[in-house]
Amino acid sequence: MCTCRKDRTIADNSLPGSILPGTTLPGTTHPGNTIPTDALTRATVDLLRDLIRNACVNDGTADSGGEIRSVRTLEGFFAGSGLDLEVVEPHPGRASLITRIRGTDPGAPSLALVGHLDVVPVHEAGWSRDPFAAEIVDGEIWGRGALDMLCLTASYAAVTRAIATGSFRPRGDLVFAAVADEEAGSGLGVEWLTENRLDLIDADFVLTESGGVPVGSTPSISTTIGEKGLAGRRLIVHGTPGHGSAPWGARNAAIIAADAVHRLARYHAPVQITADWRRYVAALDLDPALAARLLDPVRIIDALHELGTLAGFAHASTHTTVSPNVVRAGDKDNVIPALATVTLDIRVLPGIAAADVDAYLREALGELMADVTIEGEGFEAATRSPIDTPLYDALGAAARRAYPNADLLPMLSVGGSDARFYRRRGIPAYGFALLSRRWDYGMFRQLFHGNDERIDVESVSLTVNALDAVVRDLHG
Numbered sequence: 001m002c003t004c005r006k007d008r009t010i011a012d013n014s015l016p017g018s019i020l021p022g023t024t025l026p027g028t029t030h031p032g033n034t035i036p037t038d039a040l041t042r043a044t045v046d047l048l049r050d051l052i053r054n055a056c057v058n059d060g061t062a063d064s065g066g067e068i069r070s071v072r073t074l075e076g077f078f079a080g081s082g083l084d085l086e087v088v089e090p091h092p093g094r095a096s097l098i099t100r101i102r103g104t105d106p107g108a109p110s111l112a113l114v115g116h117l118d119v120v121p122v123h124e125a126g127w128s129r130d131p132f133a134a135e136i137v138d139g140e141i142w143g144r145g146a147l148d149m150l151c152l153t154a155s156y157a158a159v160t161r162a163i164a165t166g167s168f169r170p171r172g173d174l175v176f177a178a179v180a181d182e183e184a185g186s187g188l189g190v191e192w193l194t195e196n197r198l199d200l201i202d203a204d205f206v207l208t209e210s211g212g213v214p215v216g217s218t219p220s221i222s223t224t225i226g227e228k229g230l231a232g233r234r235l236i237v238h239g240t241p242g243h244g245s246a247p248w249g250a251r252n253a254a255i256i257a258a259d260a261v262h263r264l265a266r267y268h269a270p271v272q273i274t275a276d277w278r279r280y281v282a283a284l285d286l287d288p289a290l291a292a293r294l295l296d297p298v299r300i301i302d303a304l305h306e307l308g309t310l311a312g313f314a315h316a317s318t319h320t321t322v323s324p325n326v327v328r329a330g331d332k333d334n335v336i337p338a339l340a341t342v343t344l345d346i347r348v349l350p351g352i353a354a355a356d357v358d359a360y361l362r363e364a365l366g367e368l369m370a371d372v373t374i375e376g377e378g379f380e381a382a383t384r385s386p387i388d389t390p391l392y393d394a395l396g397a398a399a400r401r402a403y404p405n406a407d408l409l410p411m412l413s414v415g416g417s418d419a420r421f422y423r424r425r426g427i428p429a430y431g432f433a434l435l436s437r438r439w440d441y442g443m444f445r446q447l448f449h450g451n452d453e454r455i456d457v458e459s460v461s462l463t464v465n466a467l468d469a470v471v472r473d474l475h476g
């Protein structure tokens with residue numbers, strides 16, 4: 001059992017057991033601590049560890065990432081499988097690998113398994129272990145990307161190789177795509193492929209990140225069916241330059257920008273209680289009084305803090321959010337800055353248009369608008385897939401092989417993923433996995449892009465076997 005300091009920290013920050021009955025935290029004794037040894041799981045775990053060690057860290061610059069390392073790993077993984085591998089590299093080092101198993105029936109729907117190879121940077125000081133060593137400790141594989149989303153990418157590869165080398169012949173095409181640059185907007189990954197090599201990655205149905213957390217006692221398995229949209233906006237703050245030795249009364253752009261940031265932090269866009277949010281609250285098995293407050297536009301803000309690690313997710317699920325993430329002002333020690341910029345990360349719920357976003361910003365900034373210009377028109381609406389599809393049915397059936405009474409819990413992701421490039425074109429895309437009972441949704445979100453990211457081998461096994469069942473069910 002892992003009794004290290006970090007695990008206790010996570011347990012301390014997690015939800016009280018009363019909110020998510022039936023779930024346990026890492027480090028707790030549980031029956032799944034023996035490592036499953038089926039061939040699919042073994043192959044997936046080995047590949048996952050190699051992908052973590054490749055450290056394809058995407059810091060947002062074109063020369064980071066280095067996904068070519070993991071493409072080379074995958075070429076080795078598929079050697080001898082008979083698959084034709086296609087590698088694209090739109091920028092040196094930023095490679096994606098795609099392969100397609102042709103179906104026996106050209107009229108049958110095709111399925112693409114789309115996993116990214118890049119990971120976000122780490123804050124090394126916050127980790128209890130080397131984030132790129134892929135150690136296995138107490139049944140858990142540690143490392144950046146273990147959860148987001150190399151466990152899935154490795155599972156997709158293992159399933160694809162098993163189908164390619166086995167006797168099962170899928171009716172429809174099966175596409176495996178291991179892609180670059182998801183963590184920086186996909187301009188060198190799925191977006192590039194969509195614009196330049198759609199023939200490689202196109203399919204009728206898509207699986208990608210993320211999901212698989214057992215929620216509540218039944219349980220319901222979180223399955224992403226849509227995601228919030230994005231608006232790119234920057235505030236240009238205008239002041240008056242002056243000498244830094246006499247600041248009193250100056251129109252310092254940095255001070256005006258600080259005021260703007262504060263106002264945005266205090267501002268709440270109108271509450272939207274969506275059907276997705278209602279379903280999620282119902283699945284949590286909460287105290288009825290708390291559940292009622294979480295569905296009440298007037299009382300929800302005061303109820304958020306009672307959700308522990310889920311509070312930010314709950315807020316983002318019910319509001320269009322504005323986060324001032326890059327703030328710049330001034331360039332000389334003794335000059336009062338005349339200009340400041342505040343770059344905003346804006347995530348919009350379904351039904352919100354670009355004009356709504358600009359109206360929210362003007363409302364939040366109030367009279368500061370006299371000194372502020374809003375720059376940028378970038379806007380991507382939220383995307384959502386229907387759930388009355390044979391793929392969604394196959395996901396539910398696969399989940400019930402492990403959790404006999406489980407239902408899928410269709411969810412709206414508050415972040416972005418490669419699914420949006422498919423959903424925009426009308427192609428159903430879901431985020432699916434199958435995690436063990438040691439997970440709850442708060443911990444899942446905490447480890448995504450967080451310190452001490454890891455996944456238990458039992459969850460890897462559940463996930464890869466579920467995906468294998470999904471492919472054989474859909475294509476059988």
Ligand SMILES: [Zn+2]
Nearest residue numbers: 148149182209
């Ligand atoms: Zn991801």
